[in-house]
Amino acid sequence: MARKKIALIGGGQIGGILALLAAQKELGDVVMLDIPDMEGVAKGKTLDITEATPLLGVDSNLSGTSNYADVAGADVVIITAGLPRKPGMSRDDLLEMNLKIISDVGKNLKKTCPNAFHIIVTNPLDSMVYAFKKVTGFSKNKVAGMAGVLDTGRFRSFVAMELGVSVEDISAPVLGGHGPTMVPLVRLATVGGVPLTELLSAEKIEAIATRTRKAGTEIVNLLGSGSAFFSPAASAIEMAESYLKDKKRVLPCAAYLEGEYGINGYYLGVPAIIGAGGVEKIIEVKLTADEKAALMNSLEAVKTAVKETKL
Numbered sequence: 001m002a003r004k005k006i007a008l009i010g011g012g013q014i015g016g017i018l019a020l021l022a023a024q025k026e027l028g029d030v031v032m033l034d035i036p037d038m039e040g041v042a043k044g045k046t047l048d049i050t051e052a053t054p055l056l057g058v059d060s061n062l063s064g065t066s067n068y069a070d071v072a073g074a075d076v077v078i079i080t081a082g083l084p085r086k087p088g089m090s091r092d093d094l095l096e097m098n099l100k101i102i103s104d105v106g107k108n109l110k111k112t113c114p115n116a117f118h119i120i121v122t123n124p125l126d127s128m129v130y131a132f133k134k135v136t137g138f139s140k141n142k143v144a145g146m147a148g149v150l151d152t153g154r155f156r157s158f159v160a161m162e163l164g165v166s167v168e169d170i171s172a173p174v175l176g177g178h179g180p181t182m183v184p185l186v187r188l189a190t191v192g193g194v195p196l197t198e199l200l201s202a203e204k205i206e207a208i209a210t211r212t213r214k215a216g217t218e219i220v221n222l223l224g225s226g227s228a229f230f231s232p233a234a235s236a237i238e239m240a241e242s243y244l245k246d247k248k249r250v251l252p253c254a255a256y257l258e259g260e261y262g263i264n265g266y267y268l269g270v271p272a273i274i275g276a277g278g279v280e281k282i283i284e285v286k287l288t289a290d291e292k293a294a295l296m297n298s299l300e301a302v303k304t305a306v307k308e309t310k311l
C-alpha cells in the first residue's frame with residue numbers, strides 16, 4: 001500500500017509538532033508548506049525531523065515547500081496558517097488577518113487537494129472553518145475544525161490532576177464554540193465509567209469546567225508570546241489518524257450542522273464519527289434545558305464571528 005500524504009499548511013509552532021507526530025506515528029509522508037519568506041523554516045524543520053527518523057525508528061519522508069504543487073493530491077490537509085494570539089487578545093481578535101490567510105489557502109487547496117480531509121486549526125476556529133468551507137465549496141464531510149478534541153483533552157487532564165487517576169480512563173465531552181462560551185458537559189463526564197458527579201463536589205467540578213473554558217488563555221499568558229502548540233497538534237493528529245485508519249472514533253470537533261441540535265448552516269463543536277468518509281455522522285446528545293441554553297449562547301458567539309467574515 002502506498003504511503004499516505006499529509007499536507008501541513010503553516011510550518012510554525014503547531015506545524016512543527018504536527019510534522020513530528022505524523023512521522024512518529026508513521027501516518028504517511030509529510031509536506032509542510034509555508035509562505036515564500038518562511039520556506040527555509042519549513043525545509044529546515046522537516047529536514048531536522050527527517051534526521052531524527054532513524055533514531056525514532058520510523059519511515060516517513062518529510063519535506064518543506066512554499067509551492068502548492070508539492071502538496072497536490074494529499075490525503076489529509078491540516079491548516080494552521082495564520083497568526084497566533086498574544087496576551088490580552090481573544091481568539092476573535094485574530095479574525096480579520098486570519099480570514100485573509102484562510103481565504104488564500106482555501107483557493108489554493110481547492111485546486112490542489114480537492115479530495116483530502118481538511119482539518120482547520122487556525123483561530124478563531126469556528127468562523128475560520130466556516131470561511132474555509134465557503135471559499136472552497138468542499139463537502140461538509142471533508143472539512144472539520146479542531147477544537148473539541150483539544151477542549152476535551154484539557155478537561156480530561158484537569159480531572160486526572162484532581163483525582164490522581166490515569167487520563168486514559170476519563171471521558172469528558174465538551175460542546176459548542178472554541179472560546180469562553182464552550183460547554184463542558186460535566187453531567188456526562190465519567191472516570192472509568194463512574195459519573196464524575198459522584199466523585200467530585202459540584203464546586204470542584206465547576207472550577208475544572210471554568211479552567212477548561214479558559215485553558216487556552218492560561219497558556220497564552222504563561223508563554224508570553226504565541227499560543228498553545230503541543231496539545232493542538234496532538235488533537236489534530238488524533239482526527240487525522242481516525243480518518244486515515246478509518247477508526248470511526250467519536251471525537252468532538254467543529255462540524256457543519258444541518259439541522260442537528262436544531263442548528264442550521266454553522267460549524268459548532270459536537271461529537272462526530274470520523275472515519276474514511278471524513279465526518280461520517282454527528283451524534284446528537286440529549287441535552288437538559290440548561291445545557292441547551294448554554295449551547296445556544298455559544299452559537300450566538302459563533303454567529304457574531306461568522307457575520308464578520310461577510311461570507
Ligand code: APR
Pocket residue numbers: 009010011012013014015033034035038080081082083084085094098101104105121122123124226227228229232
Ligand atoms: N500560507 C501558509 N502559511 C502561512 C500563511 C499562508 N498564507 N500565512 C501565515 N502562514 C504561516 C506563518 O508563516 C507561520 O509559520 O503560518 C504559521 C503560523 O505559525 P505560528 O505563528 O507559529 O502559529 P501557531 O502557534 O502554529 O498557530 C497557528 O493555530 O491555534 C491556532 O491561534 C492559532 O491561529 C493560530 C494557528
